[in-house]
Amino acid sequence: MLSAARAAERLRQQSIHRHNEVFYNLIRYLVRLRRDGTLDNDDFSELVKMVSAAFIEAEVAVRVERILEEKVEKVLESKISTDYLLGLWK
Secondary structure (H helix, E strand, O other), rough: HHHHHHHHHHHHHHHHHHHHHHHHHHHHHHHHHHOOOOOHHHHHHHHHHHHHHHHHHHHHHHHHHHHHHHHHHHHHHHHHHHHHHHHOOO
């Protein structure tokens, strides 16, 4: 079970890394469009706000998911331990 938890954490970290890369690349692209004059200041600001909001929303969702997974795991471990102990006294 420990190796499964490690594998899940590794996958989670890889996903976070990819998500961060996509965010940074998108911001760089928007900056390039602004410098080229393709976007004006208002459009640039609005797009950066939208991208940032989406990034933050995804980060919060990942953290909430992780917290819920940890809580469920603790409850299951507690339940398994209790059932095992009760089974010893039958």
